[in-house]
Amino acid sequence: IISNGETNVIPELSDSISSTPLIPATKRLRHASAVSKFKGVVPQQNGHWGAQIYANHQRIWLGTFKSEKDAAMAYDSAAIRLRGVDSHRNFPWTKITIEEPNFQSHYSTEAVINMIRDGSYSSRFADFLRSHSRTLEEDVIFTQMRAGTDGWMMCRQLFQKELTPSDVGKLNRLVIPKKYAVKYFPQISERVEEHAENDKADDVQLVFHDKSMKLWKFRYCYWKSSQSFVFTRGWNRFVKENQLKANDTICFYLCELRDIAKGTKTFGMIDAKKGENSGASA
DNA sequence: GTATGTGTTGAT
DNA sequence: TCAACACATACG
Numbered sequence: 169i170i171s172n173g174e175t176n177v178i179p180e181l182s183d184s185i186s187s188t189p190l191i192p193a194t195k196r197l198r199h200a201s202a203v204s205k206f207k208g209v210v211p212q213q214n215g216h217w218g219a220q221i222y223a224n225h226q227r228i229w230l231g232t233f234k235s236e237k238d239a240a241m242a243y244d245s246a247a248i249r250l251r252g253v254d255s256h257r258n259f260p261w262t263k264i265t266i267e268e269p270n271f272q273s274h275y276s277t278e279a280v281i282n283m284i285r286d287g288s289y290s291s292r293f294a295d296f297l298r299s300h301s302r303t304l305e306e307d308v309i310f311t312q313m314r315a316g317t318d319g320w321m322m323c324r325q326l327f328q329k330e331l332t333p334s335d336v337g338k339l340n341r342l343v344i345p346k347k348y349a350v351k352y353f354p355q356i357s358e359r360v361e362e363h364a365e366n367d368k369a370d371d372v373q374l375v376f377h378d379k380s381m382k383l384w385k386f387r388y389c390y391w392k393s394s395q396s397f398v399f400t401r402g403w404n405r406f407v408k409e410n411q412l413k414a415n416d417t418i419c420f421y422l423c424e425l426r427d428i429a430k431g432t433k434t435f436g437m438i439d440a441k442k443g444e445n446s447g448a449s450a
Numbered sequence: 451g452t453a454t455g456t457g458t459t460g461a462t
Numbered sequence: 463t464c465a466a467c468a469c470a471t472a473c474g
Contacts, residue, residue, distance in 0.1 A: 203465085203466085204465090207464085207465095208464085208465090209465090210465060210466075210467095211465095211466090211467095212453080212454075212455090213452095213453090213467095213468095214452070214453065214454090216453075216454085218454080218455070220455090220464090220465085221463095222463050222464065223463090225463085227455095227456080227463095227464090229454090229455055229456080231454085231455090232453070232454060232455075
């Protein structure tokens with residue numbers, strides 16, 4: 169029996185059922201299974217997505233994924249090993265994925281495919297980035313996690329500071345060690361403080377996310393009297409809401425969020441860590 | 451029962 | 463090599 173290529177409806181039978189015109193083929197197809205725009209990605213009946221790649225005249229099944237994008241990323245990962253770094257891929261290279269060939273070189277092709285299939289690929293790749301970043305550059309840490317199902321997030325640790333009693337006291341300010349302030353934060357008027365006294369133009373505000381992506385804003389300025397770089401407005405709230413005490417640690421990161429749908433964004437992140445003598449970590 | 455992945459086909 | 467599609471079989 170020849171169907172018209174789109175469905176398994178028998179033409180002559182469906183004609184006899186009713187006189188209503190057949191639903192346009194494109195619509196019927198879409199309903200049953202949307203077509204993926206990604207290479208190596210095939211729809212599954214239940215709404216999930218399969219990933220596959222062809223090599224040596226046969227199909228290599230990479231697994232099924234709830235997200236079409238996850239399936240597309242799985243294809244990309246497999247393509248690196250099976251087709252090389254110049255092969256066509258679903259997503260452009262990023263600061264993260266550019267390390268993927270290096271990561272894969274430690275494994276056999278079969279091992280790479282198996283990691284993709286059993287879902288351990290991402291965490292192993294994250295481990296790889298973590299361990300290698302330490303050896304490449306001191307005080308630099310990569311973390312990588314699934315951002316939902318839509319991409320990756322990579323954070324590079326800029327610096328951390330153990331909080332002093334005055335950082336969490338009633339001075340309502342945080343001293344940023346100068347070497348970090350000048351290296352990682354925007355340049356502010358260390359010189360023309362005559363203007364800074366009453367000039368709003370020098371009201372620099374730095375914005376950070378925390379781990380739950382909540383926004384925190386801090387006024388960042390230079391205090392001539394103590395010759396120090398400080399966070400003022402906004403810092404007190406951060407201390408209170410995180411119940412920070414002396415000897416707790418705050419950590420600053422520069423993060424890159426790769427959202428497949430929305431693109432790549434870079435932002436700062438601040439993380440509060442409770443000290444050993446305190447309670448649970450934040 | 452549903453989820454997964456193979457068999458198979460026609461197109462490129 | 464590729465994706466569409468059907469469906470056998472693995473799975474819980």
